[in-house]
Amino acid sequence: MPKNKGKGGKNRKRGKNEADDEKRELIFKEDGQEYAQVLRMLGNGRCEAMCIDGTKRLCHIRGKMHKKVWIAAGDIILVGLRDYQDDKADVILKYMPDEARLLKAYGELPENTRLNEGPWLAVSLCFCDVMHRQGSYKGKQFFGNDTYFMT
Template identity: 90%
Template sequence: MPKNKGKGGKNRKRGKNEADDEKRELVFKEDGQEYAQVLRMLGNGRCEAMCLDNNGTKRLCHIRGKLHKKVWIASGDIILVGLRDYQDDKADVILKFMPDEARLLKAYGELPDNMKLYVDCGGGGDDDEEDDIDCIEFENDDIDKI
């Protein structure tokens, strides 16, 4: 039987993301970059995002290898994309903003005021907003039946 030369298997690799709790410096867009909100995930390391430039174009975004399987992106997330000079309808995901970072960007005026950030199914929101959110609420009796 061969001698083990490595330091562990896939469970060791799974637990490497321990430094996520640290506060990181807020990154603003530069030229050639744009803020976007993910509309839907397409699979194969791609997503469709609505860019927040002046015309609000939908772009097919490629999740780069540094983020792939390390940073999980879902629909509704705020991301920073790098625009391509040669393809206007495609972009590359550079960074995913955490919810508190997205709120800071909105407070600084980088994101438009009418944009909804991280729509979730948590209670405590206004009753007017329940029509916009597709959530399933269970009664206690319904949970017991499942």
Template identity: 75%
Template structure:
């Protein structure tokens, strides 16, 4: 059979139309909207967000953002507040790290907020390659002690049969 030499079908077209470098207009909050930081992803298009007015709200990701823009913990989002339910909100948009930094410099976000870059990987795992000689995990070698059986014991076993 012939070898697969290249990409066939639409696979070669998929990576072509990527325009990550395009700058978009910075959207500021209006009446009935608030900036928030994502605390926890709950699943099913819901998340727990800490709004910068001091309240923790359950936010719902609207359908337009659901598959197009992935929201992670520590992201800065804009939520629309509900008039009839103060504990719930709707996610209007997600700010990328550059936009969040610009909002912080303009004074719209508090100084205590730490803006996380999307490409920054946070690892809490540290490996230690040093080995200690007096480690508790190691088992000390035991001296060899052969088991000696006496002939009288083997004779009594044969007599009982």
């Protein structure tokens, strides 16, 4: 029987992705494209995003990005608008956090855009011992509509 002198199985043939830290050129929107912020991931390569023009669209993540680029809620993306369906779009590019800050500095994104923050941060949470208004449920103190205090 021959000895094991090989370099391994078929997994060694796979290349390594070492270009992650490499800076890329900042891509601005063109005609038929729009900036958007991801509201939530829906699964099956789809997400719901709020475009800068104020329209909420169902976005399809293209196959090239499907398993290589991870998109999460709060990310800034570039979407291609469809001529025949205004409520749907295709994700072209995901901007890295530093690229999104540059877009905001250049005036491409509105000033009220919250970068790298998911929609769950819209609800303010505070943990303290002070009780402003009467109310409790299962040992948890609550006040107002969106603010919860726990003791």
